[in-house]
Amino acid sequence: MDAPTTTSSAGSDGSGGNSGDWGWFTPSRKPPEDQRAPDQQSDERAPSRPVNPIRPVGTEADRRTPAAPAPGPGAGDRRGDNRRTGGPANTGPANTGPAPTGRAATGREEHQRPDEAAPAPQDVRPGPDSPFVAPETASPDAILLRRTMAEVEPISDKVTSYFYALLFVQHPELRPLFPAAMDAQRDRLFKAILTAARLIDDPDILTDFLSRLGRGHRKYGTQPEHYPAVGECLIGALTRYAVTTWNDEAEAAWVRAYTAISQIMIDASAEDELIAPAWWQAEVVEHESRTHDIAVITVRPDQPYPFLAGQYTSLETPWWPRVWRHYSFASAPRTDGLLSFHVKAVPAGWVSSALVHRARPGDVIRLGPPAGSMTVDHASDNGLLCLGGGTGIAPIKALVEDVADHGRHRPVEVFYGARNDHDLYDIDTMLRLAQRHPWLAVRPVVSDGPTNGLSGRLPDAVRQYGPWNAFDAYLSGPPGMIRSGVDALVGVGIPSHRIRHDSIEELAAAAE
């Protein structure tokens, strides 16, 4: 079980290319020093970190040859993934690899293709159903990026395999940053590229997304000098596979985009270095088995760990190095600084199984930074309608404690769903909270077995109560529950902007 969040984008300022002191990186939307407010020139701001120029990978002849390079270790295709062979199901070191979008800058001659080999961009358009159809207001670069993405998206497996093969052959020193098995990592990288390409005209969202990505990459040991290597190989992979849309214009657009994207990630990482560690060590202080496959694990971080109720973190165990998984905090911030997680061992879930069946007090795990926006708006008077399915009850419990801690007692209605009574592993805790707080109601809902409580699925149960027009909604649980729950809540009149949950895409990936 994992949790996740949504996010945002990077702003390409349309600049890029070589620019004086910045090397091939042009600082994204960073005003010249003399135009910045004095407080922005403070030494407290981490300086932008220029990096070395990227080099084109391979030769023109290579790029015309269909054969891929010999894959580096771990860069094999999906058929060799761990789910078959018994290796860990991975999330990569960078949740998305050192950097998403690609861009190459120099050596344009080597990258150039004869005009006849690449039709003009306007000759190749994504189909009407493609998510890469550019809106009419799209910038010229966004149009070029989306055309490339539309072409490679159906063959994303090949492109990502080739990309990692290039990366690990050309830059073997980067291989140790990645987990042993690369299947999940490859998907994450490509999704990040798709996200950034889609958001390139939405600077605020893109910047937020990439800043978080940049900060999150610190725990993988990503350094500024790694970004050009990724850019080179991404451009190399696109050059090979975007055969109909790739030309000088497209390459220049990708170079600009990757420059801007990398710079945002590097800057965010550098700024974060001033205020937070790259990761936290945390000692397991309590391990409580609740069912044969669910454990409540409490850890003590080695230094203060600031977070908000409803958020989640990434977690690495000593048994599966560089394999990180998301888990929601199961309590609001505590005065003793301890953190707790509810973990269900899922089939082929290497991290979750290790945490449930192997972890013991004294073991030390690593935590990444907190993330997620499923948090309580304490300025609102609305009630909270909370749907927690299975171990998804963990962040709901944290939200309830958060409301209690803030002293403004708004109505909170919790629907706690499970397959059977036995799986309601935290019902005693929730009912105790309800006894203590008159503003809280907790209703267990069992979908697949006999029960003395409510029968059926969570969305159906919620429809039987209400009205919900004065409530904000919070959903946590399996992706299917969140999807059908959102539909039900919109159906009973809660506008979608008042419905919060972590990213379904991430949840689905975590459930694999």
Ligand SMILES: NC(=O)C1=CN([C@@H]2O[C@H](COP(=O)(O)OP(=O)(O)OC[C@H]3O[C@@H](n4cnc5c(N)ncnc54)[C@H](O)[C@@H]3O)[C@@H](O)[C@H]2O)C=CC1
């Ligand atoms: N922040 C979050 O959103 C968090 C999400 N999770 C996720 O919660 C899940 C928990 O797994 P389990 O405990 O095995 O849950 P489960 O499979 O036992 O289901 C829990 C509840 O959800 C309901 N449900 C499942 N699929 C549904 C659907 N398609 N429509 C309506 N209701 C549905 C079930 O009827 C049951 O009441 C994991 O996928 C985990 O990743 C866990 C913690 C936090």
